Amino acid sequence: MKIVVLQGSPNSRGSTNILVENFIKGASVKGHEVIRFDVSKMSILPCLGCVACGYEGPCVQKDDNEIIKKALLSSDMLVLATPLYYYGMSAQLKTVIDRFCSYNYSLTGKHLKSALLTVAWNQDDWTFEALVSYYKTLVRYLELEDQGMVLGYGCGNVSMTKHSKYPQEAYQLGYSL
Numbered sequence: 704m705k706i707v708v709l710q711g712s713p714n715s716r717g718s719t720n721i722l723v724e725n726f727i728k729g730a731s732v733k734g735h736e737v738i739r740f741d742v743s744k745m746s747i748l749p750c751l752g753c754v755a756c757g758y759e760g761p762c763v764q765k766d767d768n769e770i771i772k773k774a775l776l777s778s779d780m781l782v783l784a785t786p787l788y789y790y791g792m793s794a795q796l797k798t799v800i801d802r803f804c805s806y807n808y809s810l811t812g813k814h815l816k817s818a819l820l821t822v823a824w825n826q827d828d829w830t831f832e833a834l835v836s837y838y839k840t841l842v843r844y845l846e847l848e849d850q851g852m853v854l855g856y857g858c859g860n861v862s863m864t865k866h867s868k869y870p871q872e873a874y875q876l877g878y879s880l
């Protein structure tokens with residue numbers, strides 16, 4: 704299966720990256736092809752809301768989003784990876800999701816499998832409530848097929864994350880596919 708990972712942290716070597724790398728290792732062992740995009744390093748402009756695309760057509764913004772679109776429309780699975788920023792996903796990742804607008808129907812029609820990888824400083828049981836709720840709403844609306852979530856509680860920096868159980872959980876999620 705072809706898997707696209709959208710890595711939404713600006714820290715390419717941070718905690719989100721640790722989960723992503725472990726997920727990719729697990730998925731690769733099972734023979735899956737994984738394409739990773741560090742979206743904060745790409746030129747992705749925000750959706751202008753002009754709807755010139757009609758929710759399915761060329762976007763007026765000419766940037767790296769075209770690369771992500773091509774990859775996603777020829778893939779079988781979408782993985783959203785993000786640090787928790789004020790209880791939601793990073794703005795960098797949300798910007799890519801808003802740009803789904805111009806290929807909304809082709810994306811929905813693919814019925815992609817999906818997963819969520821995320822890390823946060825906090826450990827409270829409500830830490831990921833809002834993000835999980837949003838992810839589940841995306842799964843429903845985009846007609847995705849959720850394969851699992853890794854919610855990294857108490858993963859505030861690289862050391863905390865390395866010593867947590869979550870890298871292994873991410874590996875297992877990849878390996879389970």
Ligand SMILES: Cc1cc2nc3c(=O)[nH]c(=O)nc-3n(C[C@H](O)[C@H](O)[C@H](O)COP(=O)(O)O)c2cc1C
Pocket residue numbers: 712713714716717718719720785786787788789790791822823824825826830858859860861
């Ligand atoms: C702008 C910003 C907002 C954050 N908001 C939250 C938050 O709402 N809850 C939380 O537990 N941690 C929050 N954090 C902490 C990060 O989620 C945490 O440090 C994470 O490990 C960063 O991942 P990274 O190394 O991949 O960038 C925030 C960090 C930043 C920089």
